[in-house]
Amino acid sequence: MTGAIEKLLTETIGLDSASVGPTVVRQAVRDRMAACRITNPQTYKEHLTGSSQELQELINAVVIPETWFFRDRxxxxxxxxxxxxxxxxxxxxxxxxxxxxxxxxxxxxxxxxxxxxxxxxxxxxxxxxxxxxxxxxxxxxxxxxxxxxxxxxxxxxxxxxxxxxxxxxxxxxxxxxxxxxxxxxxxxxxxxxxxxxxxxxxxxxxxxxxxxxxxxxxxxxxxxxxxxxxxxxxxxxxxxxxxxxxxxxxxxxxxxKSEPVKTTAPTVSAAIPVPTPTPKVNKSKPLLRPRPTIGNEARGQAPAKPLAQASESLIAVERIANAGRVKEAQEVALAHLKEFGPSAQIFYLLGLVQDADGAAPQAAQSYRKALYLAPNHREALIHLALLLRKQGDHNGAEALAGRLGRVQKRSGS
Ligand SMILES: C[S@@+](CC[C@H](N)C(=O)[O-])C[C@H]1O[C@@H](n2cnc3c(N)ncnc32)[C@H](O)[C@@H]1O
CATH class of the missing domain: 3.40.50.150 (Vaccinia Virus protein VP39)
Incomplete structure (x- = not known):
């Protein structure tokens, strides 16, 4: 019965129930049945197909509203x-x-x-x-x-x-x-x-x-x-x-949608005031935080290259990834790893491009490495949870969602 409702949701709003996990849809259906005082699943299915109001209520219950101000600023x-x-x-x-x-x-x-x-x-x-x-x-x-x-x-x-x-x-x-x-x-x-x-x-x-x-x-x-x-x-x-x-x-x-009017990438121009400082090559707080856990330093090799240089390299990876050149982005990310050593951010980016390239197992591994280095890396937690859900590992996804909730609670966000 939930299968028929999942199909209805896919046809109506596009929701692929595998992406949120079947428990989400199942729980939403249970809650709506209770709200409608219906105990028979078939009766609820009939009620749902005949009532646009009930369909709206079910949609309200299954969607993921996650958002915040200036997300990806x-x-x-x-x-x-x-x-x-x-x-x-x-x-x-x-x-x-x-x-x-x-x-x-x-x-x-x-x-x-x-x-x-x-x-x-x-x-x-x-x-x-x-x-x-x-x-x-x-x-x-x-x-x-x-x-x-x-x-x-x-x-x-x-x-x-x-x-x-x-x-x-x-x-x-x-x-x-x-x-x-x-x-x-x-x-x-x-x-x-x-x-x-x-x-x-x-x-x-x-x-x-x-x-x-x-x-x-x-x-x-x-x-x-x-x-x-x-x-x-x-x-x-x-x-x-x-x-x-x-x-x-x-x-x-x-x-x-069509050929761009040339605007320069945001390396310097401050002509337009922006809401917040851009997280570019910020020498006082570099994007790349070298961690000695599994990197060159941990193996007693040469110290990390200057952070500004590493940050520039990281931005180059991001730029190629943003351009949708996922294969090239993976190569550049691996080269970055070799040259500058591991960091949560490079593993997270590598995971993103592997994910976009359909290389799910490698992407999961990269997100896990990011989380090994930075256990509270919010984006890595979110993306790994989504990936696990897609792969049918709902317990794993839910454990990560719980962890994300705790991180957010602790940071007050
Ligand atoms: C994760 S939020 C994204 C919000 C915001 N764009 C952001 O990035 O922060 C996803 C939203 O998509 C909405 N949604 C799902 N299917 C939709 C559809 N077919 N048409 C319009 N909105 C939809 C959900 O209700 C939910 O609020």
């Missing part, structure tokens, strides 16, 4: 830069799909204000298939879990205290319109809208290959000819398969 830097280059008389139109509970869409508004855009110069639509998430986005009161990482100075500039958390200022709230919508719904539900920038992040990972293709076709249709598409870190290999061109912007996972 380079994406917002890139977005503001792209908007500046394409500035014109009409407002720049941005779509956050899926927007989940609103953090992504509000982050766009903050990034645009930081890039000196006026309120009338841009507008943002936030769309998500979960009516519960959209209600949360409209309520717009956020707790600690929505503010992660250490660059949180935007909080002082754009938030006010509310009864049970923080609320974006009225100026930020006004820029975003939210609505419930399904990526796989009819094009008509988007009206005639064509967007200059679409954030389509961290949803493709929940689709099977066929639906990933369908999703990218839908998105292409929503995007202007010279539009910008932003995807999640684990999704960066896919847009190229649909003719998108990498925007060659490290860690932004950004793609152009």
């Amino acid at each position: 380079e994406a917002f830097t890139m977005l503001a830069r792209h908007a500046r280059v394409h500035k014109r008389a009409q407002p720049i139109k941005v779509l956050s799909l899926p927007c989940s509970t609103g953090e992504e869409a509000y982050s766009v508004a903050m990034a645009m204000f930081d890039a000196s855009f006026e309120a009338h110069e841009f507008k943002i639509d936030g769309v998500d298939v979960s009516s519960r998430n959209i209600a949360t986005a409209e309520r717009a009161i956020y707790g600690r879990n929505s503010f992660r990482g250490s660059h949180l100075e935007f909080k002082d500039r754009y938030f006010e205290a509310a009864e049970s958390g923080l609320r974006p200022t009225a100026a930020v709230l006004k820029q975003v319109r939210f609505r419930v919508g399904n990526l796989f719904g009819s094009r008509a539900s988007f009206g005639q809208e064509v967007y200059d920038i679409v954030l389509f992040r961290n949803l493709l990972i929940y689709f099977n290959r066929e639906l990933q293709d369908r999703a990218l076709i839908c998105l292409k249709d929503l995007l202007a000819k010279d539009g910008l598409l932003l995807v999640g870190p684990a999704e960066a290999a896919l847009p190229r398969l649909h003719g998108f061109i990498s925007a060659e912007w490290p860690l932004a996972f950004a793609f152009l």
Whole structure:
């Protein structure tokens, strides 16, 4: 019976139940049956197929709403830069799909204000298939879990205290319109809208290959000819398969629908103020943290090369990975390992590109090495959990999810 419901969910919203684990769908069905006071699974299946309201409730219960402000912050830097280059008389139109509970869409508004855009110069639509998430986005009161990482100075500039958390200022709230919508719904539900920038992040990972293709076709249709598409870190290999061109912007996972207008990668230019310092070659806090555990130092060999040099090399790996050149990225990552020794970040990146290249066992091994060196590496935990779920190791995935929860609790995020 759950099989039929899983099929219905795949057909309706694209969810591949293997990506979240069968227990998620099973538990959601049990909860909904209890809420409807139905004890017979077949009766529930019939109720579900006859009631769009119940289908919406079940969707609300199975989706993964995980999101936070300025997630993968380079994406917002890139977005503001792209908007500046394409500035014109009409407002720049941005779509956050899926927007989940609103953090992504509000982050766009903050990034645009930081890039000196006026309120009338841009507008943002936030769309998500979960009516519960959209209600949360409209309520717009956020707790600690929505503010992660250490660059949180935007909080002082754009938030006010509310009864049970923080609320974006009225100026930020006004820029975003939210609505419930399904990526796989009819094009008509988007009206005639064509967007200059679409954030389509961290949803493709929940689709099977066929639906990933369908999703990218839908998105292409929503995007202007010279539009910008932003995807999640684990999704960066896919847009190229649909003719998108990498925007060659490290860690932004950004793609152009057509040939780019030349913008320089963010090595120096501070022409546009950005929400937070970029995590580029930051000599005081290098990306690459050498650890003596299994590296050259541990074997008593030559000390690590200067950190700045190592960080530059790491950025080169990221840039190639972001360009979707996954094979080349793997080679460069291995060369980096040889030259600079192990670090959590290089193993994590290697895992990402192996993952994108379909080399799941190698990717899992690399994520594990990252976690060996940095047990609280949040991204490695998330990606390894997703990978294990895909491979059917639900116990392993759940153990990692529990560990991630503890890490987040400890760090107050
Ligand atoms: C992990 S969140 C990603 C949120 C945000 N884009 C980010 O990266 O932080 C995934 C969201 O996708 C939404 N979703 C799932 N299937 C969808 C569909 N077919 N159409 C629109 N939204 C969908 C879920 O409700 C959930 O809020």
